[in-house]
């Protein structure tokens with residue numbers, strides 16, 4: 001094997017031979033002088049070449065080998081720090097290898113996460129579909145088993161079966177909307193419209209629902225003029241209905257739901273705030289996930305599919321915006337997002 005020492009010996013021997021050969025051409029040179037010259041040039045050349053090879057090249061190459069060995073074991077931690085200040089070309093190669101391997105590993109981790117997510121989603125969908133189907137099946141079977149002969153029982157069971165199937169229909173519709181939004185199949189139909197006008201319609205539509213819980217919905221604006229935004233009117237209405245219905249459903253009885261509008265330079269800030277029991281911190285990060293519910297029984301009671309916030313998030317993202325949630329236990333929950341101002345806005 002060629003290592004730095006053998007290479008240094010060979011090279012310095014060559015240098016010593018050449019130097020001594022030249023010196024021997026000098027007239028009347030003594031053998032002793034030639035030997036001294038040979039040994040001095042050999043030793044000096046050896047030390048220099050050996051040091052250069054060992055410290056500048058072989059050491060770096062060994063480092064690279066060590067790094068590759070570590071990367072094979074997916075060990076990214078130890079190597080990270082020792083690389084930062086390297087300025088030699090070999091040092092930079094080491095850095096490149098390290099960065100590349102790390103990026104690839106991150107991609108692999110991301111793919112694995114998506115795979116888990118996909119599997120969980122499939123399990124969730126099957127479970128959610130199964131529930132109303134089994135319920136309806138149960139009622140129909142009881143009817144077939146003889147309950148159909150009693151007119152009172154018959155109507156009650158038919159109604160229940162019908163309700164289960166309605167729930168199934170809503171769930172499937174939500175799933176279709178969500179998948180269309182995710183694949184970008186539905187384009188946002190962007191127009192300029194007045195957000196205040198839209199909000200008034202939403203409040204009117206949900207007033208009865210709020211009244212059943214003795215809650216009120218209020219709209220606050222910072223000035224009296226209109227709030228023209230550039231967005232998909234139908235989809236934003238869907239977003240507002242989802243958020244306000246949630247606030248009614250999960251907020252407290254006799255609560256207040258406040259919708260605030262604020263103008264910024266190029267955007268309108270929309271805030272939906274309730275004074276309900278709030279959401280614990282550990283749930284907040286997963287709130288927009290499909291089928292994620294803090295309180296399962298509560299959600300299903302009100303006919304919730306657990307897809308509302310996932311749809312809301314997709315719609316807001318399709319507007320190149322982002323929705324955020326913050327909450328304090330016992331104080332209430334706030335959802336915030338921004339929409340682009342419309343052209344006719346001043």
Ligand SMILES: Nc1ncnc2c1ncn2[C@@H]1O[C@H](COP(=O)(O)OP(=O)(O)O)[C@@H](O)[C@H]1O
Pocket residue numbers: 242246247250251274276278279287292293294295299300303304305306307308309310333
């Ligand atoms: N304003 C709110 N206050 C407290 N919890 C909320 C609020 N909005 C949503 N949540 C929680 O987030 C979950 C997901 O909401 P959503 O996606 O709309 O599904 P659904 O309403 O069908 O349950 C709800 O089940 C509820 O637990």
Ligand SMILES: [Mg+2]
Pocket residue numbers: 242245246304306308309
């Ligand atoms: Mg909801």
